[in-house]
Amino acid sequence: MDIATADLYDQRGDRLDSLSVPLHDVGGRPAFHGxxxxxxxxxxxxLVKAMLASSGDGAVLVIDGGGSLESALVGDLIAASAVDNGWAGIIVHGAVRDRTAISGLSIGVKALGFNPRRSAKDGRGEVDVPVEIGGVVFTPGRGVWADPDGVLVER
Structure with missing residues (x-):
């Protein structure tokens, strides 16, 4: 990433929202945007697995898991698929697993927490809809920037 989120906020804060939910850096790239x-x-x-198995074209997948830490929404195989398909990053408002393996992948991953338990594979949910996390709306197509300081979202 060319610019730190703190500097980006100083320059364009009137057009950005800052996510106050504390997320852990998990991926091998701590700074990413798209x-x-x-x-x-x-x-x-x-739906997460299917989405990350498709072409990412440098996008960031924001997963609204409702903040649940009861089972993981992303593991090492899904994260590796995202790398192979050109995704810049993944932001998970929920749990991930295999964090040691994910840390070795060339992708940005931020997550609320961790759980080794697998999640269901029923295909329930919604894709490419605005999601709200911590009072910040993530609208498909708008920009998101993430680094160790946090996450900024284009209004």
Missing amino acids: PIRTVRCHRDNA
């Missing part, structure tokens, strides 16, 4: 794509799901990662 256009937003979204999945809203609860303890079911079939």
Whole structure:
């Protein structure tokens, strides 16, 4: 990433929202940015897996798992698929697993927490709809920037 989120906020803060939800850096790239794509799901990662198996074109997948830490929505195989398909990053308002393996992948991953339990694979949820996390709306197509300081979202 060319510019730190703190500097970007200083320059364009009137057009950005800052996510106050504390997320852990998990991926091998702590700084990433791109256009937003979204999945809203609860303890079911079939849509996440399908989305990250498709061409990412440098996008960031924002997963609204409702903040549930009961099962993981992303693991190492899904994250590796995202790398192979050109995704810039993944932001998970929920849990991930295989964090040691994910840390070795060339992708940005931020997550609320961790759980080794797999999630369901029923395909329940929504794709490319606006999602709200911590009072910040992530609208598909708008920009998102993330680094160790946090996450900024284009209004």
